Amino acid sequence: MFETTPRNVGGIRDFNKIEIAGFAPNYIETNLSAIEGPAASPINKLQENQDFSGETKNNLIMLMAMLGARSPQQREHIDSQLSEIPEKIMKMMVSSEERYDSVIENDYKTAEKSELIDYEKMKELVNSDNYNVSLTQEFLIKLELKMMQEIEIQLHKRNWILTKSTAESGEYITSDKPVSLVWKKLVGINPYSPGYGLLETTVYFPITKNLALLGTFDDLQNQSDFLLSDAIREFVANLNTLFIHNCYDYIYTSKTKNFFYYSKNNQMELGSGILK
Structure with a gap:
């Protein structure tokens, strides 16, 4: 660190x-x-x-x-x-x-x-x-x-959700691979890499330590874009864990290191623990 x-x-x-x-x-x-x-x-x-x-x-x-x-x-x-x-x-x-x-x-x-x-x-x-x-x-x-x-x-072509972190949920992190493209269903191993035009995929992009975007081809309540405010801690921790696993070499966080993630034993932990 x-x-x-x-x-x-x-x-x-x-x-x-x-x-x-x-x-x-x-x-x-x-x-x-x-x-x-x-x-x-x-x-x-x-x-x-x-x-x-x-x-x-x-x-x-x-x-x-x-x-x-x-x-x-x-x-x-x-x-x-x-x-x-x-x-x-x-x-x-x-x-x-x-x-x-x-x-x-x-x-x-x-x-x-x-x-x-x-x-x-x-x-x-x-x-x-x-x-x-x-x-x-x-x-x-x-x-x-x-x-x-x-x-x-x-x-x-995707529909977008803007998520907002709170003091309770902790901050979003980012990495040297800030745009994460993943399969929606993480159960099982898909033999193919996800593509930006494939339907069963989601794009995640942390914009700042407080805002992140999710892009999907799903119909989001018949709206093209909408705001999902005040994300809960589990949601932010899941995204941070994804960003950690998806990075090339580095993750980036604010000086406060006020973020949560899930460790290998599936326990939610404060980010200061991983950055030692």
């Missing part, structure tokens, strides 16, 4: 830097700031009037989409998954000399013979695993921006 500033734990150097002709290296960073910056005002308004609608809703959903699609851990995961595809293709290509010759003949017709590697040398290289396949940062950023658009569409 340590005290620090958001900058010290929430920033990674050159995470949004690009190298594309005609664009400044900080082009993405500048444009994403246009999403992060306007979110501060709606959050303040939401704390004052608990009205999750209109521009406030639009800005916060855009922020959720960005946080859901973009993180260092998410990027590393996508990079590792997609990088396996060309590796598998190369191994298939050198599985036989006939297959290799066929690929060369079809895909490298205009190449000079001196530029080509013979089958045995290529097979030795591929099977040695003495190489790395990685995706460019520009490609990964482009993919993340497309994911943001799709996530935002699905978030707008």
